[in-house]
Amino acid sequence: MTRTLLVKTHAFGDALLSTPAAAGLVEAGHSVTVLAGPSSLPVWERMPGLAAVRTAPSPPQGPLGALHLAAWTLRARASFRGFHRVVYLGRSPAVRRWLRFLTGAAMRSGGDEPLGDWETVFPQREGELASAAFGRMAGVEPDSLTPRFPLAPGEMERARKRLGGGDWLAVAPGGGDNPRDSVAEKRWAPGRFAGVCRAVMDRGIRVVLLGGPRDAGAASRVEAEAPGVLNLTGTTGWGETAALTAAAGRFLGVDSGPAHLATAVGAGAVVMFGPTAPDCLYAPGLVRPVLSAAECAPCYANMPFPGCPRGGGCMEMITADMVLEALAPILGGGSGE
Numbered sequence: 001m002t003r004t005l006l007v008k009t010h011a012f013g014d015a016l017l018s019t020p021a022a023a024g025l026v027e028a029g030h031s032v033t034v035l036a037g038p039s040s041l042p043v044w045e046r047m048p049g050l051a052a053v054r055t056a057p058s059p060p061q062g063p064l065g066a067l068h069l070a071a072w073t074l075r076a077r078a079s080f081r082g083f084h085r086v087v088y089l090g091r092s093p094a095v096r097r098w099l100r101f102l103t104g105a106a107m108r109s110g111g112d113e114p115l116g117d118w119e120t121v122f123p124q125r126e127g128e129l130a131s132a133a134f135g136r137m138a139g140v141e142p143d144s145l146t147p148r149f150p151l152a153p154g155e156m157e158r159a160r161k162r163l164g165g166g167d168w169l170a171v172a173p174g175g176g177d178n179p180r181d182s183v184a185e186k187r188w189a190p191g192r193f194a195g196v197c198r199a200v201m202d203r204g205i206r207v208v209l210l211g212g213p214r215d216a217g218a219a220s221r222v223e224a225e226a227p228g229v230l231n232l233t234g235t236t237g238w239g240e241t242a243a244l245t246a247a248a249g250r251f252l253g254v255d256s257g258p259a260h261l262a263t264a265v266g267a268g269a270v271v272m273f274g275p276t277a278p279d280c281l282y283a284p285g286l287v288r289p290v291l292s293a294a295e296c297a298p299c300y301a302n303m304p305f306p307g308c309p310r311g312g313g314c315m316e317m318i319t320a321d322m323v324l325e326a327l328a329p330i331l332g333g334g335s336g337e
Contacts, residue, residue: 002084006022007035012040014130023142122136129145145283151243169327171251188318211258245262259287
């Protein structure tokens with residue numbers, strides 16, 4: 001059996017996009033250990049069929065962070081020997097060299113050029129769906145490109161009890177933050193979210209606000225302008241967020257971790273896109289995209305955000321009416337029974 005170390009340490013949403021490749025390796029008979037970072041660990045802890053999950057430190061922030069990673073690497077190096085190969089679902093030359101030092105194993109990666117005879121590269125093609133690219137890097141063709149995030153026993157029942165029945169829409173009013181970068185240009189104005197929430201509640205559908213602690217400010221503004229929403233932002237972990245989204249059956253947000261999570265649990269998802277390209281991030285049919293009309297949008301796909309020389313504004317071109325039109329087909333039927 002091939003012992004494979006799969007590496008996708010960064011960001012919850014990116015890890016979800018990697019789960020089809022991981023599932024493909026498991027189905028192909030590999031013994032798969034995942035090297036995760038703190039932000040991606042909640043995904044890999046739920047992935048069925050893995051031999052093990054190991055945790056690396058967060059990406060280094062300054063000299064102290066680099067020293068911490070170096071010390072961890074020296075301590076852990078002996079325990080990472082014995083893998084037949086490493087699959088790194090990324091392109092960073094620094095990370096590839098680090099993984100070679102850590103494991104000494106042959107590598108498949110998304111790099112542009114091999115760093116040595118120990119590496120085979122599979123660069124991501126322009127416009128290519130990320131989950132499909134990750135499958136190429138891993139050398140597998142997954143049966144499905146839908147992200148995996150299985151719910152734990154009892155999570156769905158607890159979520160339904162917390163919502164109390166009826167028809168719901170899960171709304172994530174934040175987004176755009178992860179350990180690598182913060183992209184405020186992805187966000188939509190809280191006042192516009194509030195307008196959509198009021199219109200949805202006028203139809204007899206309740207709204208639950210979800211997200212992490214960094215989204216609490218945006219959610220508070222939505223709550224102030226749309227009284228009656230159930231604001232759980234910052235109070236739920238990823239598992240409970242997934243279960244609440246699945247129980248609601250409908251989701252609205254920007255391109256973010258909660259949006260990827262909504263696709264993993266099968267919720268009907270309306271997702272707004274400004275700087276990012278939906279066809280590179282979501283398999284066909286998983287979301288109903290609402291696109292900015294800005295001439296420069298989208299301006300990037302799967303690399304770190306290059307920065308906006310125009311001062312942002314592409315998301316401002318998405319109106320509440322555009323979002324409500326996209327939501328209309330998924331607001332018709334109940335989901336909380």
